[in-house]
Amino acid sequence: MDNQYLWHPYTQHKTAATPIAITRGEGALLWDEDGKQYIDAIASWWVNPFGHSNKHIADSIYKQLTTLEHVLFGGFTHQPAVQLAQRLMAILPDNQRKLFFSDNGSTAVEIAIKASLQYFYNKGEKRTKIIAFENGFHGDTFAAMAASGISFFTEAFRGSLIDVQRIPVPVKCREQDSYDALQELVATGAYAAFIFEPLVQGAAGMVMYEPETLDNLIAICKQHGVFTIADEVMTGFGKTGKNFACDYLSQQPDMMCLSKALTGGTIPMAITTFTQQIFDGFYDTDVNKALFHGHTFTANPTGCAAALASLDLLLTDSMQANIQRVNSRHLAFKAVIENHPKVKTVRVLGVILALEIVREGNEDYYGDFRNKLYDFFISKGVIMRPVGNIVYVLPPYIITDDLLATIYKTIEEAIDTIN
Numbered sequence: 001m002d003n004q005y006l007w008h009p010y011t012q013h014k015t016a017a018t019p020i021a022i023t024r025g026e027g028a029l030l031w032d033e034d035g036k037q038y039i040d041a042i043a044s045w046w047v048n049p050f051g052h053s054n055k056h057i058a059d060s061i062y063k064q065l066t067t068l069e070h071v072l073f074g075g076f077t078h079q080p081a082v083q084l085a086q087r088l089m090a091i092l093p094d095n096q097r098k099l100f101f102s103d104n105g106s107t108a109v110e111i112a113i114k115a116s117l118q119y120f121y122n123k124g125e126k127r128t129k130i131i132a133f134e135n136g137f138h139g140d141t142f143a144a145m146a147a148s149g150i151s152f153f154t155e156a157f158r159g160s161l162i163d164v165q166r167i168p169v170p171v172k173c174r175e176q177d178s179y180d181a182l183q184e185l186v187a188t189g190a191y192a193a194f195i196f197e198p199l200v201q202g203a204a205g206m207v208m209y210e211p212e213t214l215d216n217l218i219a220i221c222k223q224h225g226v227f228t229i230a231d232e233v234m235t236g237f238g239k240t241g242k243n244f245a246c247d248y249l250s251q252q253p254d255m256m257c258l259s260k261a262l263t264g265g266t267i268p269m270a271i272t273t274f275t276q277q278i279f280d281g282f283y284d285t286d287v288n289k290a291l292f293h294g295h296t297f298t299a300n301p302t303g304c305a306a307a308l309a310s311l312d313l314l315l316t317d318s319m320q321a322n323i324q325r326v327n328s329r330h331l332a333f334k335a336v337i338e339n340h341p342k343v344k345t346v347r348v349l350g351v352i353l354a355l356e357i358v359r360e361g362n363e364d365y366y367g368d369f370r371n372k373l374y375d376f377f378i379s380k381g382v383i384m385r386p387v388g389n390i391v392y393v394l395p396p397y398i399i400t401d402d403l404l405a406t407i408y409k410t411i412e413e414a415i416d417t418i419n
């Protein structure tokens with residue numbers, strides 16, 4: 001019945017398989033309507049660190065729903081938002097001072113970009129362009145899409161996007177290219193901000209680069225008054241082994257975008273955070289200088305309650321130990337698999353493992369090889385979304401060693417059987 005009315009994301013309905021109807025989830029497992037079990041090896045698009053149907057989060061949501069489910073945030077406030085702000089400020093980089101709520105990763109990015117552009121507009125400075133990495137992904141709304149560099153996502157809208165220039169990602173041996181390209185752009189004085197996925201480019205296939213190089217890039221921006229936006233929508237809340245990828249840096253970004261794991265994968269919610277300097281650029285007796293942005297469900301109390309409960313879980317010793325455990329399992333698998341003749345490279349950071357399979361040509365993002373891999377994993381009861389020839393694992397942190405072993409074994413089988 002799904003195909004009667006529903007239109008799915010990133011889906012060509014003419015060729016796509018019938019979607020699998022999931023009826024239940026628990027921990028790292030999901031079950032479909034026929035009772036078949038699946039391991040959620042990608043935490044349902046990177047949102048679910050603590051397992052499906054988590055009781056602590058569910059109880060907190062229920063309590064909030066039966067106390068105050070929602071109230072408008074224009075002219076009103078509530079304890080869940082205030083508490084969440086206090087608790088996030090305690091773990092965010094210490095230059096972050098203000099926090100703006102929205103509903104998803106794309107809007108968190110949209111708000112950061114709008115704030116960057118309006119900051120300079122308010123000051124009467126002409127900085128109207130943005131800098132981003134090649135192959136970055138920042139979401140599907142217009143400014144976020146403009147900042148994203150995976151071309152087939154955005155090709156049809158090319159003429160309607162804000163001006164974004166791209167620099168190379170500073171992966172090994174390209175560091176200097178990246179610095180040089182950034183230097184050249186910032187020297188023009190035309191750029192308001194540089195947006196990046198810190199340390200790991202998720203949608204590009206978990207492409208990783210070193211903290212020192214990002215520190216250097218941020219320092220270059222600071223010298224030229226260009227704001228830096230750390231899009232931690234994917235990396236936030238423990239994925240890289242620390243609370244935030246920015247915790248690996250000595251520099252601090254001016255803005256951060258958070259979503260995905262913020263509510264433990266339960267309720268759509270996002271946050272953009274800012275330094276005092278940026279907030280002050282809007283603080284004026286002139287109402288026109290305010291940030292005129294908002295969403296109906298801004299700071300939804302139920303979402304805030306879910307985020308508070310998620311922070312409870314994230315910061316426990318046992319959850320931190322789970323993150324370290326998944327990381328050591330990944331490293332052990334890497335040591336075994338990286339010399340396989342069909343494996344090009346293996347990357348690990350925190351709970352993220354990415355493996356590139358040797359192929360002769362370039363693989364399309366959603367090409368045949370990728371589809372064969374995807375179907376193979378599904379047939380084995382493992383939910384993965386390979387990107388071209390890249391297979392990655394980003395499981396809920398609570399996944400058991402046994403389930404991880406099953407994922408690794410299935411990856412080995414896939415490498416040996418899929419051509």
Ligand SMILES: *Cc1c(COP(=O)(O)O)cnc(C)c1O
Pocket residue numbers: 104105106107109137138139140197202203231232233234235259260
């Ligand atoms: C997923 C993602 C987004 C977009 O988030 P949505 O909630 O899908 O809009 C933005 N930035 C990064 C780094 C992401 O991984």
